[in-house]
Amino acid sequence: MSAPGLETAAARVPLWPGALAAGLVTVLAIAFMWAENEWEVVGVLTAAVVGAVVARRAGWLEPATRAFTQRESVMNRFAIAGLFVFVAFFHDDHFPLLMVGTVLVYLLVCLGLTIQFGYAGMVNFAAAAFLGVGCYTAAVLSAHTAIPHLLVLAIGGAVAALIGSILILPVIRTRGHYSAVVTIAFVLLFKTFLEVNDTLGGPQGLKLPSMQVLGWKFNQNFSIAGIEFSFYVSYVLVALALVVIGFAITRRLERSWVGLSLDAVRLDETASACFGIHIVSWKIVAFTLGNFMAGVAGALYALMLGFIAPTNFTFGDSLIMVSIVLLGGIGNPWGAALAAAIVVVLPEKLQLIQEYRFLLYATLVILVLLFRPEGLLPRRLRVYLPGWRPR
Amino acid sequence: MDPGLLAQFVANGLMLGMMYALVAVGFTLFFGVLDIIKFSHGDVLTVGTFAGFAVYLGLQAIGATNPWLQVVAVLLVATGAMAILGALIAKYIVMPLKSAPPLNILLVTLMLGTVLRECVRLFFPDGANPKRFPSLLPHDAVALGSFNLRLDSVLLFLGGLAVVVAIHVLINRTKLGLAIRAVAQDEETAKTMGINFTLIVLVTFALGSAAAAFAGVMNGLYYNEINFGMGLLLGVIGFSAAIVGGLGNIYGAILGGFLFAALQTIGAVALPFASAYKDVFAFAVVIAIMAWRPTGLIAEKTSARV
Numbered sequence: 001m002s003a004p005g006l007e008t009a010a011a012r013v014p015l016w017p018g019a020l021a022a023g024l025v026t027v028l029a030i031a032f033m034w035a036e037n038e039w040e041v042v043g044v045l046t047a048a049v050v051g052a053v054v055a056r057r058a059g060w061l062e063p064a065t066r067a068f069t070q071r072e073s074v075m076n077r078f079a080i081a082g083l084f085v086f087v088a089f090f091h092d093d094h095f096p097l098l099m100v101g102t103v104l105v106y107l108l109v110c111l112g113l114t115i116q117f118g119y120a121g122m123v124n125f126a127a128a129a130f131l132g133v134g135c136y137t138a139a140v141l142s143a144h145t146a147i148p149h150l151l152v153l154a155i156g157g158a159v160a161a162l163i164g165s166i167l168i169l170p171v172i173r174t175r176g177h178y179s180a181v182v183t184i185a186f187v188l189l190f191k192t193f194l195e196v197n198d199t200l201g202g203p204q205g206l207k208l209p210s211m212q213v214l215g216w217k218f219n220q221n222f223s224i225a226g227i228e229f230s231f232y233v234s235y236v237l238v239a240l241a242l243v244v245i246g247f248a249i250t251r252r253l254e255r256s257w258v259g260l261s262l263d264a265v266r267l268d269e270t271a272s273a274c275f276g277i278h279i280v281s282w283k284i285v286a287f288t289l290g291n292f293m294a295g296v297a298g299a300l301y302a303l304m305l306g307f308i309a310p311t312n313f314t315f316g317d318s319l320i321m322v323s324i325v326l327l328g329g330i331g332n333p334w335g336a337a338l339a340a341a342i343v344v345v346l347p348e349k350l351q352l353i354q355e356y357r358f359l360l361y362a363t364l365v366i367l368v369l370l371f372r373p374e375g376l377l378p379r380r381l382r383v384y385l386p387g388w389r390p391r
Numbered sequence: 392m393d394p395g396l397l398a399q400f401v402a403n404g405l406m407l408g409m410m411y412a413l414v415a416v417g418f419t420l421f422f423g424v425l426d427i428i429k430f431s432h433g434d435v436l437t438v439g440t441f442a443g444f445a446v447y448l449g450l451q452a453i454g455a456t457n458p459w460l461q462v463v464a465v466l467l468v469a470t471g472a473m474a475i476l477g478a479l480i481a482k483y484i485v486m487p488l489k490s491a492p493p494l495n496i497l498l499v500t501l502m503l504g505t506v507l508r509e510c511v512r513l514f515f516p517d518g519a520n521p522k523r524f525p526s527l528l529p530h531d532a533v534a535l536g537s538f539n540l541r542l543d544s545v546l547l548f549l550g551g552l553a554v555v556v557a558i559h560v561l562i563n564r565t566k567l568g569l570a571i572r573a574v575a576q577d578e579e580t581a582k583t584m585g586i587n588f589t590l591i592v593l594v595t596f597a598l599g600s601a602a603a604a605f606a607g608v609m610n611g612l613y614y615n616e617i618n619f620g621m622g623l624l625l626g627v628i629g630f631s632a633a634i635v636g637g638l639g640n641i642y643g644a645i646l647g648g649f650l651f652a653a654l655q656t657i658g659a660v661a662l663p664f665a666s667a668y669k670d671v672f673a674f675a676v677v678i679a680i681m682a683w684r685p686t687g688l689i690a691e692k693t694s695a696r697v
Contacts, residue, residue: 117494123494167678169682170678170679170681170682170685174681174685174686176493177422177493177634177638178634178681178685178686178687180428180497181631181635181677181681182677182678182681184627184630184631185631185674185675185678185681188627188670188674189670189671189675189678192668192670192671193668193671196668315623315627319498319501322494322498323498323502326494326495330494355513356509358505358509359506359509359510359513362502362503363502363506365498365499365502366499369488369491369495369499370487370488370499373488373491373492373495
């Protein structure tokens with residue numbers, strides 16, 4: 001029998017602060033997307049930052065975080081509901097939906113990265129390359145074969161994991177900066193290879209047909225009960241489904257003994273080896289799983305964009321993904337979600353100040369890392385028993 | 392293959408190797424004193440090159456057109472300004488982060504590189520387009536069969552060699568170099584021996600950044616074209632070279648630089664696929680070397696403390 005006292009302690013944690021937070025974030029996201037000119041964008045941004053700082057100072061964030069950590073399954077539903085509200089609001093508007101789809105794809109890649117260096121402590125600067133492997137696999141398969149597209153997503157992941165296995169030997173034998181150079185070399189190699197390889201389209205890239213699942217053509221606007229929906233809604237729904245699966249895997253993994261072993265490997269290899277944890281095999285598991293997720297994300301990304309070129313998979317893109325994980329707070333999937341939204345959408349909306357957006361963005365990352373080095377939402381201790389609080 | 396063409400490739404490879412080695416020496420110096428990787432190094436190189444270019448434009452404007460004077464002024468200002476910039480970066484960005492996780496430092500310096508790069512692109516007049524860098528050195532050529540040995544290439548190579556030798560002598564033969572080596576070996580002990588740690592770190596960063604600026608001007612004089620993105624690839628290659636050679640070891644950095652240039656040249660000339668694959672080949676070999684020697688060709692002398 002489970003301890004009844006703990007059960008009730010979890011039930012007593014009020015839900016409404018978490019729900020309110022999810023609602024406010026949704027409203028902010030909608031307002032941000034809705035903003036047309038730069039003053040409105042800057043206004044919404046300022047409101048968000050000031051609101052966050054005030055809430056933190058006043059201690060309002062604490063109940064919300066408690067709701068998220070203790071009543072996780074309910075809060076997950078609130079987050080998904082918030083996304084549905086967002087999609088419903090912009091149901092016929094292509095651009096915000098494409099943005100949401102892109103955020104979800106990036107989030108899936110970053111969940112893979114979270115497993116790789118949040119848990120196992122393996123630096124991977126080649127995330128964009130594995131995303132690219134998924135993209136090109138999807139492009140080739142959907143152009144030349146009749147494999148069902150949902151299967152193509154899985155194959156994209158498998159091919160990424162397979163190509164990643166080439167790197168396993170050097171990545172496992174090296175540490176720290178030496179390991180970083182292996183993945184950096186790979187992402188540069190990959191992009192150069194794509195640019196000079198004519199069978200894969202060279203610098204011009206490849207075109208993809210529309211995604212189709214059971215005869216449902218994704219690239220057509222559709223209408224339900226007389227309301228016109230943008231075709232991106234279909235892609236967002238698939239991406240959401242994949243992210244939900246990825247999120248579940250990441251969280252379950254973290255809670256399980258697998259996550260504990262990975263944490264041990266990251267924190268102290270010698271000590272964990274002494275306790276009988278097989279370091280090499282756990283590193284292989286984490287690296288392969290992370291690359292698989294990046295590959296799946298890539299396959300969907302390619303189908304969603306309908307066109308891919310080598311310039312999508314540069315070292316810079318890998319850096320963006322790494323900075324998402326760092327900004328969010330290493331090892332915290334919720335942090336990755338928040339940071340993915342900020343990092344992907346902010347430069348797009350700041351196009352109004354076109355020229356300076358990279359400068360602003362880079363400065364912002366430097367400031368966050370200088371003054372909040374643990375990221376926006378730092379990872380917390382595991383809570384195995386509901387209601388348990390670290391003393 | 393035609394020997395003249397081959398000689399051309401070898402000369403080009405040597406020049407590239409010298410530039411990579413100069414950049415890699417910076418990475419390895421920074422790693423030596425602070426155990427960090429400063430990824431804005433490549434973009435410091437860009438800023439240095441553009442500073443030198445600005446000096447050239449200024450000298451042209453005031454009518455000082457003697458090419459030797461111009462070369463000296465360009466080099467002095469570029470290396471001097473970057474030495475100051477390198478020390479400033481060390482003082483205000485890198486030192487405060489000294490005890491942060493290595494990944495954070497990597498990311499901060501990468502973003503700093505982006506800031507520098509964007510500043511050159513946005514604030515240098517018409518900085519978004521490639522600039523024509525003047526060829527200031529005399530380009531008389533000696534014809535050796537079908538190979539033209541150009542005097543400016545020889546001078547550039549010798550200049551680079553002089554810088555590398557000077558750094559070597561500075562590190563191994565002077566009191567300052569002794570202090571740098573002491574800090575690299577053990578920060579705490581060096582401090583107790585009366586070495587001004589902060590000063591040594593700043594000097595080391597100034598030295599490495601000046602070497603990068605020299606490499607940048609060399610690149611400009613050799614290819615006669617500069618652009619705001621030139622430092623990115625040079626920086627990444629320099630980093631790879633320093634790593635392949637073995638971090639913290641100057642000979643390793645030089646070896647790595649020339650090795651990478653050699654790989655690119657071999658990839659372009661000697662292998663049975665199109666020369667466009669030369670970078671693919673070079674990076675693949677780098678990955679293979681890392682699998683073979685996980686701590687670089689000349690390994691760091693460390694013992695793990697448990």
